[in-house]
Amino acid sequence: MALDTAGDVTSALLWSFGLAWLTWYAWKWRQELQVERQFALQNGCKPLRPWNAKWPLGLDLFFKALRVSNEGHILKFFQTIVDECGSTFVQHLFAVPGIDTIDPENLEVVLSTNFNDYDLGLRKMTFQALLGSGIFTQDGAEWKHSRHLLRPQFASNRAQNFVQIQECVERLVRSIPADGEVDLQPLFFKLTFETTMFLLFGEYAYDLEGVTEHESSFASAFNLAQEYLAHRGRLGHMYWLFNGKPFRDACKICHDFIDTAVAKALAASEGKSQNSQEEEGNYIFIDALVQQTRDPIVLRDQCLNVLLAGRDTTGCCLSWTFRLLARHPQVLNKLREEIADVVGIGPDAKPPTREELKRMPYLAIMLKEVLRLYPSVPVNSRAAIKPTILPIGGGLDGKSPVFVKKGQAVGYCVYVMHRRKDIYGEDADKFRPERWEGDELRYIHNYAYLPFNGGPRICLGQEFALLEVSYTVVRLVQLFPRIGVPSTEVLVEVGDEKQNLTLVRTRDGDEG
Template identity: 35%
Template sequence: MYLSLLAVLILGISAGTWQVSRSIAAIRHRRRLAQQHGCQAPPSLPQKDKFLGTDVSFEEYCKFRSNSYLEMLKERFDSCGHTWACTSMGRTSVSTIDIENIKTILVTDSQLYGLGRTRSSVLGTTLDHGIFTSEGNEWKFLRRMSKPGFSASHVNLEPHIQSLVSQIPSDGSPVDLQPLFHDLTLYNATSIFWGQDAVNMLDAQQQSLSRRINAAICKAFEHTQEVMVFGPMAKLLQSSSTEKAIKLVYGFIFDNSNAAFTLKNHPATQHIVHDKTVSGIFYDQFGAHGFDTAHIQIRQMFMAAEGTTAETLTHLFLLLSRHPRVLDSLRAEITSQLPNGTIPTASHLNSKLEYMNACVKEVLRLYPTVPFNNRVALQDTVLPRGGGPDGLSPIVVPAGSEISLPHYPLYRRKDIFGDDAEEFVPERWLSSDDEKSSDSWSKQSENYLPFSIGKRACPGRQIALETVRYATVRLIQHFPYICDASGGRPWQENCGATLQSKHGAVVSMRGKMEFDISIDSGYGSDNVS
């Protein structure tokens, strides 16, 4: 007994000594790094509890629940500078909106930063394990497999647009476009992923299913944001309604994956599976690796794709309804380039409709669909800026530190985007060649990263942009006059993994034009380069 206790005591002392030695070695290593690179400490967020950061965590929780989290973040950067450190939930974290730091983390030294346990394991309770939560060779494989699916060449939006148009009153009656845009992207996503429309946009019962699926995805993504903010503690915030929402979405995706897999492998359809409308572009890519692989990977991509495009459209039309001058200019461009309701081609969408593209850029700047990015330092490393009184000296980032890269405060920096940084001004993206060579233009373009940068940049960039552009053109062709019908209610965030408008986009639309439209001539492979 005595020997056993002695052994335990010796083991404990040895472990403690080893841990202390390890900590001392780490401190010395960081000091050498600081001396080698001329590092200085970054500003610290004022906080009372410097050990666990409970005061910071409580403030974040309250702001998150009151739908004012992003504005709180912006105020912190206004107060502390473009890079600062704090302790939250017992974790050391660095937050930065300095583009040099962002490029270092996502591009130059990306191998020194990982997703961390928060994103890869805890976040997996919502999104499961797949392309957005994997790293290394597994991620490379999944990225390579999914790449062919992120092409706009197989997208035919026109049937979905016609269904959407039929649900919008043309007499000026108020309508909330947000659920309609989520319907649109849900139907479009099911076509892309599974090659079939999971629900009929005009069928009342199936439309109800669509709304429940969209609400469930929103609820699930609210929990993902809790995970990003509160880490493993977010499990304590997961309610039964969140679990039900995740279960509903998973069931919907499973049913459609199973139907597509059965159809693709059924002898009666073998002669037509070469037609990409039968089993879906993405399912064709992953299906060869078995049902489980295809289903799990599509689950992540479907949930990510459904909400981002819908909310971009929601915010765009909300802003257009409140900025008649911008709407007038956009309408004039569309009428000039596409007279008599001509269906746009890829050439129109990508280059000829310059003002429309500026509007899309501007809405993604003001309301980035993915408001956060984050990484974890895999080893002691250095960021090029953020230290010292002027914030221009390098800083040491200890191994294990969480690094937050919030887009919302970055895109509202007045030193980059001007004094009107918080206003909807598409013209900021329309400049002459001489203006584009100026320092101010270069700073503005360099700091605009709506789809991120580096090897993990969003692969769905082109298909998302063309979907937004096409839907915008077609809706304005049908409804040239749009005004706000919300009663002047100010915008409020609903911040999950995607940024949503809490109160939707309640508008009044008039002036429905009558065109002779052939759905077969819709936006399809013959119209896209």
């Protein structure tokens, strides 16, 4: 009987504790809600337009996104949603509200003006299986430290970097057959892989036995792992659902590959002081990292993060550049004329110097137009770490401020913003480099063009990437005056996996 009484007392205490906790939680939630409402009212915030989901939890659009992603048309799908919902709207996926925007005014606030109101949100957890903790998954002090380590590689190593680009491009040229069709995309990704490996590991990259043989298996695994990351990103808090064995195996292949390079660098760094590389006039990323830590996991994570940016974004830019040049002969001819005037055309023409590349304005705007239509990072997001606001998007007219609650994600699609006809004209979907000449786009908002992001997290390697792309384009146009696509190939604008191009070497002076 005493035991039963004790059990009753314990049960009553547990119920009382549970009820008290629920009461406190409800009171706290109510207080926070009142504070948020007052904050929104004081800033003149109005509700956002909803997205066009028809099913509960947004499942209809989620499943459609999975399907079109597999078909290679996810960006076209995003374009359709924006066309129907407006430039800033709220989505409710799995009952979690998020904000989507392509308004430059909002992006300036998120990426720059109110930079400290946001972090990367779920990116760290979503990408951790592949990238671990590195510059693209870190926030706060960790991110600032990583950026500090990487900056000297681009700021003080320009001459050495350019020499490496030249050597890698010449190897690419030698691998192209004298005539006929060639799939350029794998060659471009191999090129950017080599240059980025040199950025990371310097001379150690050449000591990796069989690096070229293993690069193909690494590339396949890296591509597969990134496909999984894309799906995980779209799932939001449910990212862990995409964690199958193929994904885990792909991550392991990538980790093993970089671990080999890290082990070589660690062995070579024994007894090497931090001042030695400064005395030699070289700055190798792995050397600087080793001075901070010899933890191979930390080193691997940082190197994988940089390799992701250096290999993939630049490789994609080169692929799209030559696809567009091949399909727009008038642009190619105009570019060829500029190259001929500055450095010459043909097998005997000397390779361009960095200074000569700067004397090619049409080359610059052509690449600017490529990155407008096909930005290397077309979709991105941030998450609010405190209650904050966006300047526009609220109300029926979309002109009022918008309240962003703590923890809420703000997603933005640069690909869609770069094709806004009210910003870039009625032909915004067309490849026309001349739009960047004169006054046509001189007065657009600074955050209406974001191929390299903006604000404090703007891409550190943009100058290096543009140098690599510019030199590669000029060199190939010099040596292959006729560039086209196979006549049997259908026009595929987005998501095509192969970039089959026809390059033909001609005699000196024959420009096709």
